[in-house]
Amino acid sequence: MSAEEAAPLVAVIIEDDPGVQSLLDEVFLAAGFRTVLAGSGSEGLDAIATHRPIITTLDINLPGIDGFEVARRIRQVSDTFIIMLSALAEESDVVLGLTSGADEYLVKPFRPRELRARIEALLRRTRATGTDAGPPAAAHAPVPTTIASFSPSAPPGSPIPPAPAADATVATWRGRVHRDLSLDLDTRLVLVAQRPVELTPTEFDLLAALLDAGRRVCSKSELARGLRGIPADAPDRVSEPDKRAIETHMANLRRKLGDSPTTPRYIETVRGVGYRLTSDDRPV
Incomplete structure (x- = not known):
């Protein structure tokens, strides 16, 4: 069975x-x-x-x-x-x-x-x-102790560098980093300046998609199709309510990350197109 x-x-x-x-x-x-x-x-x-x-x-x-x-x-x-x-x-x-x-x-x-x-x-x-329905990962997953050693100037969406082998938990930690924001795909843990941030499953998946895309702009339709498990280039029509839902989820995500839509540190809006990560050398 x-x-x-x-x-x-x-x-x-x-x-x-x-x-x-x-x-x-x-x-x-x-x-x-x-x-x-x-x-x-x-x-x-x-x-x-x-x-x-x-x-x-x-x-x-x-x-x-x-x-x-x-x-x-x-x-x-x-x-x-x-x-x-x-x-x-x-x-x-x-x-x-x-x-x-x-x-x-x-x-x-x-x-x-x-x-x-x-x-x-x-x-x-x-x-x-691998999403489960247990307690929010950000509140319960172990916080890697060497996050502070990660370079905040690493390329957007870059894999987290390997940690010292002496710490097995940290050594196997897999995720993405942008500035002082880090995301673990396995435990679904999100950290901002080493502090855990609780996100809904949808907010986490949207953030992961943006981190994977880096500086490439993700349209609202692309993000909505991604949440539906539909290929980004598929001709499936995305409704206006679904696009507005993406806008609301993104607003919630930014609020939880402490990000400002007007002077963003992590996620910027490309008007009329969609969203992407900020440039690493952008002043904040």
């Missing part, structure tokens, strides 16, 4: 509407998941702590704690992918949902096949990056 068969994929569904809950259950079961149903935010938080789901769906209008606050609390304990579902379709609601920690935001009523496509895209990211 394979590891996947022994440990089936788990999804937590936090939804108080029985009809929507049943629909979500059917979609996830058809995608090969074991589902855990919760009718309130507090029940959902308990389910996430117990079952460590890969994906969690989250309604906004819940009894007791609303979905925005539930998302914030989830992000304190889990890296589960959050798909926020709501009848609230205003751009401000979408921005608030993504800012609260959601990776996806779907407006009700949604088409089951659209949800299924989002689920499959998140699974591709899980397989590609």
Whole structure:
């Protein structure tokens, strides 16, 4: 029996509407998941702590704690992918949902096949990056002790130099560096000036993509396709809401990194095109 068969994929569904809950259950079961149903935010938080789901769906209008606050609390304990579902379709609601920690935001009523496509895209990211649904890596992974020896002037996106062999943990640390920002692809640890920064799975993947691209500009469409597991040069159309979601995720990422959009240290906006890393010799 394979590891996947022994440990089936788990999804937590936090939804108080029985009809929507049943629909979500059917979609996830058809995608090969074991589902855990919760009718309130507090029940959902308990389910996430117990079952460590890969994906969690989250309604906004819940009894007791609303979905925005539930998302914030989830992000304190889990890296589960959050798909926020709501009848609230205003751009401000979408921005608030993504800012609260959601990776996806779907407006009700949604088409089951659209949800299924989002689920499959998140699974591709899980397989590609090894993402799990445990506590945020930035808060729990060991901090390499020789980060200070890394040159902040290393080329953007360059691999981290090998550490002394005497420290096996540091010697096997794999990641990317830009100035005093470092990212570990294995533990999903992000450090700024040696201090851990907690990012959502989507924010981490966007930062990794920019570090890999270096000074090459990544368009919003390219970044959105990357999150869906679609090749960058594929003709797949990216919707305007998906592009706006990328803008919101990037704003959240910059805020957590302590980066300024007007005088960026790490990520700069190329107007009308997309984003790229700053030049190493750019004054800040």
